Amino acid sequence: MRRFFHTAFATAGLMAALMTAAAAEPKTVTDVTGRKVEIDVPVKHVILGEGRQIYFLAALDREAPFSHVVGWRDDLAKADPETYAAYLAKYPEIAKLPVFGGMKDGTFDIEQAVALKPDVIVMNIDSKTATEEAGYIEKLAKVGIPLVYVDFRDKAMENTEPSMRLLGTLMGREQVAEDFIRFRAEQIRRVTDVLDKAKPTKPLVFVERAGGYSEDCCMSFGAENFGRMVEIAGGENMAKSLIPGTFGTVNPEQIIAANPDQVIVTGGNWQAYVPGGAWVGVGYGADLKEAQRKLKALTERPAFTGIKAVKSGEVHGIWHQFYNNPYQFVAVQQIAKWLHPDLFADLDPTATFKELHERFLPLPYKPGYFVSVKDQL
Known part of the structure; x- marks a missing residue:
């Protein structure tokens, strides 16, 4: 009987592992720069290249916006302290999240990023030049860590929708992303239709x-x-x-x-x-x-x-x-x-x-x- 339970437990464990592995599938996505990147989705561990990226991550996962974040830049607490304080009060665990410097100012710690074993690093498009000059994408690729660019700043009205769709795909929240995009478009039309x-x-x-x-x-x-x-x-x-x-x-x-x-x-x-x-x-x-x-x-x-x-x-x-x-x-x-x-x-x-x-x-x-x-x- 003990042998039976041991075998059954092992079999169940193997099945659970296989199911977990099957849950994440390799998918080629296109970021806002047009780069084709293969990523196992949905991702489980994410590094945010900017803390304020929680603005869009929260819109995709209102129940647990930080559940997959394993590291982020520390700018939210400085640039938007009231919002940071509100999130900290609701999710006190974010105080322990590892923080990063920026790629633009050369303080991003790639060894720290590798140690956290992220499934993807999300960077703003304004970091692209610095990222390329430092060879970060190639260095990360050697250890199997993909990087994608989003943009809510440089050409926000053009790139918000593709950025949200990309992130919806990465997080396995495609429908939420489409719902948000639809709501956003409806609200903009409330202005443009009247003006037209x-x-x-x-x-x-x-x-x-x-x-x-x-x-x-x-x-x-x-x-x-x-x-x-x-x-x-x-x-x-x-x-x-x-x-x-x-x-x-x-x-x-x-x-x-x-x-x-x-x-x-x-x-x-x-x-x-x-x-x-x-x-x-x-x-x-x-x-x-x-x-x-x-x-x-x-x-x-x-x-x-x-x-x-x-x-x-x-x-x-x-x-x-x-x-x-x-x-x-x-x-x-x-x-x-x-x-x-x-x-x-x-x-x-x-x-x-x-x-x-x-x-x-x-x-x-x-x-x-x-x-x-x-x-x-």
Whole structure:
């Protein structure tokens, strides 16, 4: 009898091992750079090349977003401390996750990555040049670790859908990815359909990237990222013709000369980077009165002297991290509401963001992502 149970147990163990092995199948996927990569999916162990990649991972697995993460970069706690704190409160185990440096700054520890035995490393496309120059892909391939690129930043409106589909495939969450993509497209159409029909005059908009982060003025966006969001929302991006790439800087004199109708400043709680800085601290559960105070202070800089946006009170603050996650459609709705309040009187970006949280995200919604100097707080 003992021999029977021993044999049965061994057989059951073998069957379980075979089933586990069968559960993961090699599949060739295409990342946003067009690279063909063979990966055993669904993956069980993932290294996130940036901590803020949890924005999209959480949307794919709201029940256990960190269950497959074996390492990540430590930027979330610094760039978005309120969101990090909320995740830490719900998933205290993330405090023990191994952290990595970045490939762009040459502090990524490849030996540490190999020791964690990930099934895949997910990197942002802006790390591509540094990754290639350091030969990381070849080094990782020698030990059987694939790397894929995603993009929610450089060409966010173009690459968000393929990035989400890629990650949905890797995680075995294809249907969730498609549901998210469908929801995102529906919410964008709530703006574009109205604009296509009404064809309103486009106000000139200056978007200041991370206003108050430093004393220098003024970082902005070219044709992509927030610059593209402004265009989709029915505005004309002032810096589009001045910045050839996605990111760049505009001289204060250029802002005064252009005399924009509206100004949008991206902000967040960057206490970890610039303690006591002039940045506008919007974000998850932010103090909007304090954010508004700092936003008003930014309008007093020489770059904004006498411009129409300041005179009319059309100066707004928006969460900077919309530039780096698949929730940009919420920002598009809010910008459209600022630019064309009559056309979008019934559009409620806050309700859209709440629905996103309720349907896809593990955290409860908290306000604090938008503020205007003319708001009554």
